[in-house]
Amino acid sequence: MIKIIVVSHLFFYVATNTFADTIYQWSDPWGQIQYSKTPIPGAMISDLTELPEVLETTELQKQEAMVRKLQELKQNNLQRIQQQAAQERLKAQALETKHHCNHLRSLMTDIQLHNLWQYSVFGAPLLPGYYGHLQYDLSKEIHSRCR
Numbered sequence: 829m830i831k832i833i834v835v836s837h838l839f840f841y842v843a844t845n846t847f848a849d850t851i852y853q854w855s856d857p858w859g860q861i862q863y864s865k866t867p868i869p870g871a872m873i874s875d876l877t878e879l880p881e882v883l884e885t886t887e888l889q890k891q892e893a894m895v896r897k898l899q900e901l902k903q904n905n906l907q908r909i910q911q912q913a914a915q916e917r918l919k920a921q922a923l924e925t926k927h928h929c930n931h932l933r934s935l936m937t938d939i940q941l942h943n944l945w946q947y948s949v950f951g952a953p954l955l956p957g958y959y960g961h962l963q964y965d966l967s968k969e970i971h972s973r974c975r
Contacts, residue, residue: 851876860885860893929974936966 852871856862863879864871939962 851879856885857893860889925973929970932966932970932974936963936970939963939966 849865850867851863851865851874852867853861853863853874853876854868854871863874863876865879943960943963
């Protein structure tokens, strides 16, 4: 007897859930959540099993929704402007680093050429001065900043 009751309840539960209508939910232009049994573009399937009572949107709710929408648009615009400014700063910083590295490499080349011309074939210096320490410092700077 208990098996028959359990099976009949199980059958009834499966049958009612299988034939239940799908409820869709979406936000109207005023920001209010709306429900329907017909799908609307942008609607999501709701967890509800029955349609709730329809509430009319008041003028005050419409005005509040418009204010919220305007604030959201202003916030999005501000974020977009901040992101663009950050990207511009990154681009300017990368360009400055590139110019700095090119300048360092140019100095390194000048020092290497000077050191090359400074020594003769036999190792005796032709010109006074030694710039090995500058070459070492520039090399460290190039390796640390110009990768």
